[in-house]
Amino acid sequence: MSMPFYVSPxxxxxxxxxxxxxxxxxxRAVVVxxxxxGIAFVAENPSRALHKISEIYDxxxxxxxxxxxxxxxLRVAGVRYADLRGYSYDRSDVTARxxxxxxxxxxxxxxxxxxxxxxxxxxxxxxxxxxxxDQIYRLMYDGSVADERGFVAMGGGAERxxxxxxxxxxxxxxxxxxxRLAVGQLGDDGDxxxxxSADQLEVAVLDRHRQRRTFRRVSGxxxxxxxxxxxxxxxxxPDDEGPVxxxxxxxxxxxxx
Amino acid sequence: xxDDEARLPASYLRPGSSSFNDFLRAERPELVPxxxxxxxxxxxxxxxxxxxxxxxxxxxxLVAGDRRATMGNLIASxxxxxxxxxxxxxxxxxxxxxxxxxxxxxxxxxxxxxxxxIEGAMLSLRGKAxxxxxxxxxxxxxxxxxxxxxxxxxxxxxxxxxxxxxxxxVTGGCYEERDYHAVGxxxxxxxxxxxxxxxxxxxxxxxxxxxLEALYDAADDDSATGGPxxxxxxxxxxxxxxxxxxxxxxxxxxxxxxxxxxxGRREAARR
Numbered sequence: 001m002s003m004p005f006y007v008s009p010x011x012x013x014x015x016x017x018x019x020x021x022x023x024x025x026x027x028r029a030v031v032v033x034x035x036x037x038g039i040a041f042v043a044e045n046p047s048r049a050l051h052k053i054s055e056i057y058d059x060x061x062x063x064x065x066x067x068x069x070x071x072x073x074l075r076v077a078g079v080r081y082a083d084l085r086g087y088s089y090d091r092s093d094v095t096a097r098x099x100x101x102x103x104x105x106x107x108x109x110x111x112x113x114x115x116x117x118x119x120x121x122x123x124x125x126x127x128x129x130x131x132x133x134d135q136i137y138r139l140m141y142d143g144s145v146a147d148e149r150g151f152v153a154m155g156g157g158a159e160r161x162x163x164x165x166x167x168x169x170x171x172x173x174x175x176x177x178x179x180r181l182a183v184g185q186l187g188d189d190g191d192x193x194x195x196x197s198a199d200q201l202e203v204a205v206l207d208r209h210r211q212r213r214t215f216r217r218v219s220g221x222x223x224x225x226x227x228x229x230x231x232x233x234x235x236x237x238p239d240d241e242g243p244v245x246x247x248x249x250x251x252x253x254x255x256x257x
Numbered sequence: 258x259x260d261d262e263a264r265l266p267a268s269y270l271r272p273g274s275s276s277f278n279d280f281l282r283a284e285r286p287e288l289v290p291x292x293x294x295x296x297x298x299x300x301x302x303x304x305x306x307x308x309x310x311x312x313x314x315x316x317x318x319l320v321a322g323d324r325r326a327t328m329g330n331l332i333a334s335x336x337x338x339x340x341x342x343x344x345x346x347x348x349x350x351x352x353x354x355x356x357x358x359x360x361x362x363x364x365x366x367x368x369x370x371x372x373x374x375i376e377g378a379m380l381s382l383r384g385k386a387x388x389x390x391x392x393x394x395x396x397x398x399x400x401x402x403x404x405x406x407x408x409x410x411x412x413x414x415x416x417x418x419x420x421x422x423x424x425x426x427v428t429g430g431c432y433e434e435r436d437y438h439a440v441g442x443x444x445x446x447x448x449x450x451x452x453x454x455x456x457x458x459x460x461x462x463x464x465x466x467x468x469l470e471a472l473y474d475a476a477d478d479d480s481a482t483g484g485p486x487x488x489x490x491x492x493x494x495x496x497x498x499x500x501x502x503x504x505x506x507x508x509x510x511x512x513x514x515x516x517x518x519x520x521g522r523r524e525a526a527r528r
Contacts, residue, residue, distance in 0.1 A: 051377060073270045076272065076375055077270045079374045080269050080371075083370070084284065084285065087288070087364070101263065102263065102265050103265070106264040109264050
């Protein structure tokens with residue numbers, strides 16, 4: 001007959017945290033950073049169907065790394081939370097702070113009570129009227145929240161990328177400049193350094209110049225123009241509605257963890 | 258237990274429906290108009306919206322409505338809005354019980370946006386029309402109590418670059434209409450006017466002018482439809498749906514066209 005081993009609560013929590021951290025560090029990184037006209041989200045993600053970056057509400061967006069099915073659940077829950085709140089009160093009553101709080105409580109409960117913690121790290125960001133009122137919340141697998149200023153990197157190599165962003169980022173950069181900075185950091189994996197092209201990237205912005213729904217995906221020719229130093233394009237055109245997303249079913253591409 | 262109150266309920270995290278209407282019905286049924294019990298045998302007096310007209314023109318489709326709501330023999334509102342943009346490519350006009358109709362439109366707008374966010378793609382135009390039909394069908398109990406809602410839905414179909422019109426009956430029947438259609442108490446007169454004025458090759462400006470003529474005729478013969486209010490400067494609302502997306506025609510443009518319509522009628526009366 002086997003004897004149940006005693007495991008101290010400290011050890012139990014440490015094991016869970018290690019488990020979650022390992023899962024998160026395996027995936028490719030996502031960078032969220034402020035620019036003069038809003039907030040940009042950049043991920044290395046070759047899939048066109050399985051997004052790491054999504055719209056939540058008028059001025060709020062979501063980015064995540066880790067296990068796809070787990071952060072997808074959280075994303076859907078966030079959209080439901082926001083739409084229900086906006087419907088029963090008013091659109092202006094949906095805030096990133098409220099959503100970040102709900103996510104924190106949810107992740108915290110799952111971390112301590114479920115058989116395994118979620119292997120995810122997420123960012124909830126909201127643009128304000130001015131850059132000073134922008135909010136970026138980073139949520140960890142255990143439900144801890146950090147209120148970030150300017151930029152966040154998460155996922156594999158996050159520490160190295162954060163160091164790079166600290167050197168390169170300053171307030172008031174235009175969109176082209178922050179995208180080049182982020183893409184440079186995402187491609188720089190220590191020694192060789194890879195050149196990431198537009199079709200390997202998932203990029204979106206919360207654009208302060210837009211009315212109502214400010215979220216906009218940036219891809220194709222516009223993204224190439226923004227990433228190029230020779231091209232004068234430095235922001236999303238204000239009257240551009242963007243391509244209508246084709247309703248293609250998810251392809252067989254494996255969700256990247 | 259405070260953790261559990263602040264956290265997102267388990268049902269939010271469950272994968273499945275991308276319909277906001279279904280989610281709301283399960284989570285907060287008191288917020289869904291059709292899930293609310295209605296007292297039996299009583300008939301309420303509530304404000305009613307009246308005439309909505311839609312017509313196809315070269316390149317798209319438009320939806321227009323007058324601004325009057327009536328309650329029995331009284332005018333409940335001179336400036337109610339009955340035409341709404343549903344999303345970037347469609348619009349809906351509503352006739353029937355104003356309170357219920359406006360609530361349904363709000364729910365429909367969130368429904369379309371919710372689907373788009375969850376699925377990462379827009380519903381097809383036919384899909385949107387069918388979602389609206391199922392919401393109207395759910396309202397049948399209230400319709401029997403005299404709280405019917407009859408919408409007119411129109412949108413620009415991105416698949417074949419055409420504007421389409423869908424009409425409904427109180428049981429949720431959804432019918433695609435050709436050329437033009439009207440609903441509400443003044444619809445007979447508006448349709449009669451369109452029979453003579455409508456042509457398939459109407460330009461955008463001509464189409465707006467035509468729909469204003471039709472609404473003028475409806476207001477002329479139906480007491481529940483409001484004519485253009487030159488004193489208070491309240492004009493019909495017109496939504497355009499074409500390759501550039503959905504948008505409302507600005508009041509200033511409507512004002513110019515309404516003045517042309519009124520001047521034309523005055524000229525005709527003098528002769």
